[in-house]
Amino acid sequence: xxxxxxxxxxxxxxxxxxxxxxxxxxxxxxxxxxxxxxxxxxxxxxxxxxxxxxxxxxxxxxxxxxxxxxxxxxxxxxxxxxxxxxxxxxxxxxxxxxxxxxxxxxxxxxxxxxxxxxxxxxxxxxxxxxxxxxxxxxxxxxxxxxxxxxxxxxxxxxxxxxxxxxxxxxxxxxxxxxxxxxxxxxxxxxxxxxxxxxxxxxxxxxxxxxxxxxxxxxxxxxxxxxxxxxxxxxxxxxxxxxxxxxxxxxxxxxxxxxxxxxxxxxxxxxxxxxxxxxxxxxxxxxxxxxxxxxxxxxxxxxxxxxxxxxxxxxxxxxxxxxxxxxxxxxxxxxxxxxxxxxxxxxxxxxxxxxxxxxxxxxxxxxxxxxxxxxxxxxxxxxxxxxxxxxxxxxxxxxxxxxxxxxxxxxxxxxxxxxxxxxxxxxxxxxxxxxxxxxxxxxxx
Amino acid sequence: xxxxxxxxxxxxxxxxxxxxxxxxxxxxxxxxxxxxxxxxxxxxxxxxxxxxxxxxxxxxxxxxxxxxxxxxxxxxxxxxxxxxxxxxxxxxxxxxxxxxxxxxxxxxxxxxxxxxxxxxxxxxxxxxxxxxxxxxxxxxxxxxxxxxxxxxxxxxxxxxxxxxxxxxxxxxxxxxxxxxxxxxxx
Numbered sequence: 140x141x142x143x144x145x146x147x148x149x150x151x152x153x154x155x156x157x158x159x160x161x162x163x164x165x166x167x168x169x170x171x172x173x174x175x176x177x178x179x180x181x182x183x184x185x186x187x188x189x190x191x192x193x194x195x196x197x198x199x200x201x202x203x204x205x206x207x208x209x210x211x212x213x214x215x216x217x218x219x220x221x222x223x224x225x226x227x228x229x230x231x232x233x234x235x236x237x238x239x240x241x242x243x244x245x246x247x248x249x250x251x252x253x254x255x256x257x258x259x260x261x262x263x264x265x266x267x268x269x270x271x272x273x274x275x276x277x278x279x280x281x282x283x284x285x286x287x288x289x290x291x292x293x294x295x296x297x298x299x300x301x302x303x304x305x306x307x308x309x310x311x312x313x314x315x316x317x318x319x320x321x322x323x324x325x326x327x328x329x330x331x332x333x334x335x336x337x338x339x340x341x342x343x344x345x346x347x348x349x350x351x352x353x354x355x356x357x358x359x360x361x362x363x364x365x366x367x368x369x370x371x372x373x374x375x376x377x378x379x380x381x382x383x384x385x386x387x388x389x390x391x392x393x394x395x396x397x398x399x400x401x402x403x404x405x406x407x408x409x410x411x412x413x414x415x416x417x418x419x420x421x422x423x424x425x426x427x428x429x430x431x432x433x434x435x436x437x438x439x440x441x442x443x444x445x446x447x448x449x450x451x452x453x454x455x456x457x458x459x460x461x462x463x464x465x466x467x468x469x470x471x472x473x474x475x476x477x478x479x480x481x482x483x484x485x486x487x488x489x490x491x492x493x494x495x496x497x498x499x500x501x502x503x504x505x506x507x508x509x510x511x512x513x514x515x516x517x518x519x520x521x522x523x524x525x526x527x528x529x530x531x532x533x534x535x536x537x538x539x540x541x542x543x544x545x546x547x548x549x550x551x552x553x554x555x556x557x558x559x560x561x562x563x564x565x566x567x568x569x570x571x572x573x574x575x576x577x578x579x580x581x582x583x
Numbered sequence: 584x585x586x587x588x589x590x591x592x593x594x595x596x597x598x599x600x601x602x603x604x605x606x607x608x609x610x611x612x613x614x615x616x617x618x619x620x621x622x623x624x625x626x627x628x629x630x631x632x633x634x635x636x637x638x639x640x641x642x643x644x645x646x647x648x649x650x651x652x653x654x655x656x657x658x659x660x661x662x663x664x665x666x667x668x669x670x671x672x673x674x675x676x677x678x679x680x681x682x683x684x685x686x687x688x689x690x691x692x693x694x695x696x697x698x699x700x701x702x703x704x705x706x707x708x709x710x711x712x713x714x715x716x717x718x719x720x721x722x723x724x725x726x727x728x729x730x731x732x733x734x735x736x737x738x739x740x741x742x743x744x745x746x747x748x749x750x751x752x753x754x755x756x757x758x759x760x761x762x763x764x765x766x767x768x769x
Binding site: 258262263266368372374385386393395411422428433436437440486493495 | 618
């Protein structure tokens with residue numbers, strides 16, 4: 140039997156190489172293949188572990204086992220095709236290796252599925268051998284693992300430990316005893332006093348002090364008063380100055396955003412470059428807030444969170460945030476289609492310079508080669524984004540005084556660098572020496 | 584005596600003002616009309632736009648300055664046509680700035696496709712996204728036209744990168760991908 144199949148396969152190779160090579164719908168091919176594996180005796184030697192590796196490297200871009208993606212879900216694909224369509228593993232072989240030739244040959248099911256997925260052609264996989272395909276099909280034939288039931292966590296503060304008495308009851312008993320004791324003391328005190336009154340015993344009373352109170356002595360001393368008044372004035376002046384200087388400074392501003400976007404997960408854990416999302420920082424004044432299609436570049440495939448979680452930020456929490464994204468961008472995850480119903484996401488702007496000062500991202504990022512973190516802080520560690528730097532003029536100026544301009548390999552700076560370094564008698568010029576302190580550079 | 588109380592009260596008021604500063608809200612401004620711009624701010628919310636949203640898509644039938652018309656359609660037929668007909672504007676390899684192409688590739692593509700183009704980017708290694716093919720995949724047999732078409736429109740699970748890369752940058756990345764492909768094949 141095997142021989143027979145091989146013959147068929149080689150035939151298809153020829154066809155593919157000569158004509159249909161470029162475009163074959165992988166999804167379609169894979170589906171039938173998977174089915175074949177499960178049912179038949181072919182599957183005996185197939186190794187689902189190897190199949191998983193092959194599946195992940197070749198098929199997973201468009202297929203998931205239990206979820207429709209670019210192509211259909213593939214769990215039990217071989218059984219399904221065999222039972223529903225009467226197609227065998229051989230059909231799957233043909234489909235996976237070259238779906239377009241199968242479609243062109245007029246095969247009913249091939250054309251049906253091609254139409255169902257709007258003519259998205261599955262890539263051809265002529266390089267996969269029978270064994271490879273058998274392994275992949277063995278992998279898709281595996282039963283869905285039962286969801287792991289989480290063990291009920293025993294809270295350490297809860298009282299249902301060995302003695303069976305909750306902390307609250309113990310506390311309640313203590314409180315009750317304390318109440319009884321204080322009541323007892325009160326009663327004893329009252330009784331003793333009434334005894335004293337009956338027996339005409341004079342209880343000692345407090346003597347009135349004739350000493351001058353401390354505060355009065357202090358107020359009477361003119362010199363001390365003057366000194367303390369000066370100190371108080373200076374201290375309050377310090378605080379008033381501090382208060383006035385922080386007006387308009389938003390350092391530490393950490394607003395709640397409409398979608399909880401974690402920079403820690405994206406740029407920290409997954410090491411996505413800042414410029415990936417903030418793509419206009421390279422070329423424009425603004426760093427750019429990514430439009431939602433940038434999110435969907437990845438989140439078309441990533442529909443759930445599988446990373447580390449904490450009590451506050453659980454998997455359910457993150458999954459709900461991804462759903463918020465889908466809702467805003469109008470993505471129906473079930474049918475893998477855009478619905479066209481979109482909602483604007485009103486991100487809250489964090490970094491905002493006043494209108495009277497000019498700042499250009501491209502100038503700093505592309506020309507200056509400044510790391511984003513220099514101004515924005517350790518963004519890759521921020522679960523919630525906040526303003527790291529004060530963004531005050533003093534802060535800008537300070538950096539301009541300390542930072543050497545990158546002039547290497549930059550012809551624009553060659554001449555001016557030569558002249559200015561002669562003027563200042565230095566090897567390396569700071570931004571300030573190149574005019575980075577001039578008012579008109581930022582205020583005009 | 585009265586002095587001390589006055590000073591104390593002032594200090595307390597100032598202190599409470601400072602401590603009331605919440606992380607969720609912006610600080611006070613001296614003169615808001617110098618802080619807020621009169622012209623439209625980027626991403627600002629203004630009543631005269633639909634939903635107040637100033638981040639808009641260009642009107643249909645217009646081409647932004649510095650861009651040109653891309654005549655291949657966003658479907659399989661367009662992809663096949665691009666594969667056959669679309670040619671790079673860079674005619675000689677000397678015009679291609681491989682260094683910039685590499686930088687751009689490492690920002691936008693390497694997270695999934697890997698810095699060598701073998702489909703082993705960090706998202707693949709961390710099993711966030713699976714099944715990224717190698718550029719040397721024989722079944723796909725990518726060429727300059729198909730690479731550019733894919734960057735422009737996306738393909739399967741890959742999204743469009745036309746918003747993140749301009750025309751020249753897309754061609755630079757295309758040439759770098761071709762270089763990676765030939766490196767992989769040899």
